[in-house]
Structure formats: C-alpha cells, structure tokens
Amino acid sequence: MIKLRVNGETKEFPAVTDIAGLIREIAGPDPGPGIAVALNGEVVRRLDWANATLHNNDIIEIVRATQGG
Amino acid sequence: MVEDGWKIGNLELTSRLLLGTARYPSTQVMLDAIAESGSELVTIALRRVALDAPAGENIYQLLKAAGRHLLPNTAGCYTAQEAILTAELGREALETSLIKLEVIADDETLLPETEELLKAADALIHRGFTVLPYTNDDPVTARKLEDLGCAAVMPLAAPIGSGLGIRNPHNLELIKSRAKVPVIVDAGVGTASDVTLVLELGCDGLLLNSAVAHAQDPVRMARAMKAAAIAGREAFLAGRMPRKFYAEASTSLAGRLSLAGKK
Numbered sequence: 001m002i003k004l005r006v007n008g009e010t011k012e013f014p015a016v017t018d019i020a021g022l023i024r025e026i027a028g029p030d031p032g033p034g035i036a037v038a039l040n041g042e043v044v045r046r047l048d049w050a051n052a053t054l055h056n057n058d059i060i061e062i063v064r065a066t067q068g069g
Numbered sequence: 070m071v072e073d074g075w076k077i078g079n080l081e082l083t084s085r086l087l088l089g090t091a092r093y094p095s096t097q098v099m100l101d102a103i104a105e106s107g108s109e110l111v112t113i114a115l116r117r118v119a120l121d122a123p124a125g126e127n128i129y130q131l132l133k134a135a136g137r138h139l140l141p142n143t144a145g146c147y148t149a150q151e152a153i154l155t156a157e158l159g160r161e162a163l164e165t166s167l168i169k170l171e172v173i174a175d176d177e178t179l180l181p182e183t184e185e186l187l188k189a190a191d192a193l194i195h196r197g198f199t200v201l202p203y204t205n206d207d208p209v210t211a212r213k214l215e216d217l218g219c220a221a222v223m224p225l226a227a228p229i230g231s232g233l234g235i236r237n238p239h240n241l242e243l244i245k246s247r248a249k250v251p252v253i254v255d256a257g258v259g260t261a262s263d264v265t266l267v268l269e270l271g272c273d274g275l276l277l278n279s280a281v282a283h284a285q286d287p288v289r290m291a292r293a294m295k296a297a298a299i300a301g302r303e304a305f306l307a308g309r310m311p312r313k314f315y316a317e318a319s320t321s322l323a324g325r326l327s328l329a330g331k332k
Binding site for chain 1: 093099113114116117129159161
C-alpha cells in the first residue's frame, strides 16, 4: 500500500509501485500520446515510467493535452 | 501573389495566423475552423488528468492527424515555477520545444505578470525551449524578452477574450520597429479588420482564439480571418501611400472647363 499525492489529491494505491503502474491505474493500459508526468517537480520521460519507483508521499502531476488558446 | 513565408525559430510558416483550440461549440467546428483559417500552428493547453473520469477524445491525436504543428501554452500559470513545470510537461507530452509562455497576474485582467514572465523566459531558454512570450504591448518589456533570447514576442492587442480590437497600434508598431524576432499579436482581436490592421502595421502574425470560437459562425469567421490576413500582409508589402492633411485630386486638373468668375 502506497500513499501518493496525485494531481492535488491524496490517495492510497494498493497495487502501485512505479509510474507505469500508476498510469495504468488512472488512464488504463493504453493512455495514448499527449500525456506527461512529473514526479516531485521533475518530468519523468515516458521511457522511464517503468523505472520510476514511487515512495510514500510522493507528489505526482499527470497532465494531458487539451483545448487551449 | 508571391509566397511570403516566415519563421518562428526553425519552424517555417506560410499562414500569418496561429489559432487557439479552446471554446468552440464542438470539436468538429474547431477542426473545420482550423482548416478554413489555413493556420499551420495551433495552441494546446496541458491540464491535470481526472483521476476518476474517462479521458474522452485525444485532442493531440486529432490535431496531429489534421497535419498541424502544435504550440503548447502555459495558460493559467501565475508564477515562473508553475510555468516552467508546465512547459516541461508540454515538451514531453507534445514532443515539441515550442512554448507559448503565459504568466498571468490575476484572474480579473489576465494581464501578464512581467517579473515572473522574464524569469520564466530566461529559465526556459536555458533549458532549450523556443519561447514565445505573451506580453503587454510595452516596447521595453518586448526588448527585454528579445534580449533574453525569445524566438518571438507576443504583445496583446487588448485583454484576453475581450474582442476589443487594437487598442494601441502605435505601441505595436514601435515594438515591431525595434524587434529582430517576429512580432505576433496575441489576445484581444475581435474581428477581421483587426487582423488586417495588425498586418498592415508590419507585424508578422496573430494568434486568435475567441474571435473565431465565439463568432456566431466560427468556420465562416475563420475564413474571413484568412482573407483579412492576406489583405493586411499584401497591403503592408505594397506600401501604403503617405497620409496628407489636404486633398489632392486624383483626376488631373489640366484642361478643365473654366467658367468666368473662377480662377
């Protein structure tokens, strides 16, 4: 069990150990392009999602491309 | 008409219009408006993924499929720190180093927070971004942004979303006359004649969003904006006649009928 702050919400994730797992949990197995993740204020490249181990109280931002001006 | 291209950083463009993708009545209207406008570069925002809601359509894929270059923005950022992280996320999500840098002071005016803007611009340029900063129509700030290494400057014509049109053409002209990078007027445009005026002043381009999205017929307005841009740029290249304070007859007076009593 790990407790994370994701997009401003504190939540417990029973089965998550790394960024790749967290993305699967939130966006499904195929999140598609146009999505990016920051861990404690630093962007984690998509290639490194599976290697980015998470710890209690990590702060994660997950954003996607949306309509904007 | 001679092809008249221009460049932002290494990106070569033909259309003078950049188009925002927000607040259209539907996604299809947005895509049709983009197509009609001829814009090659469209803006995109980055927003938090909802933790408990389905993602909906993938706007990134739709715009890529439409063959457009993408310009991520930092809309809604109040500090350099927020803008820098948003820009980094945009570069990762959209695979481009272009960034429309927007750091605003407050919700009511949406005017730029200049100190934070300069700080963020400097940091992002050092991180390898091609920075297009949204700024006041202030020639001094525009010069500072250019000196930092911004690839363009984007002075406002009027407050974001106001549709008030070109409030201070003299400042825009002054910014353009001092700049070596493209000047792209961003924000405040209301209708097609505003686009023509900006390009007649010699500015390089405009970024439009609400003027198209909030028109009663956005697709038709996009078409009008395209025509207006062509007219304005052509008029600028043609070189307007000098202004005079008195009339000058266009028909020659030589050989005119002259009756008694008049010289």
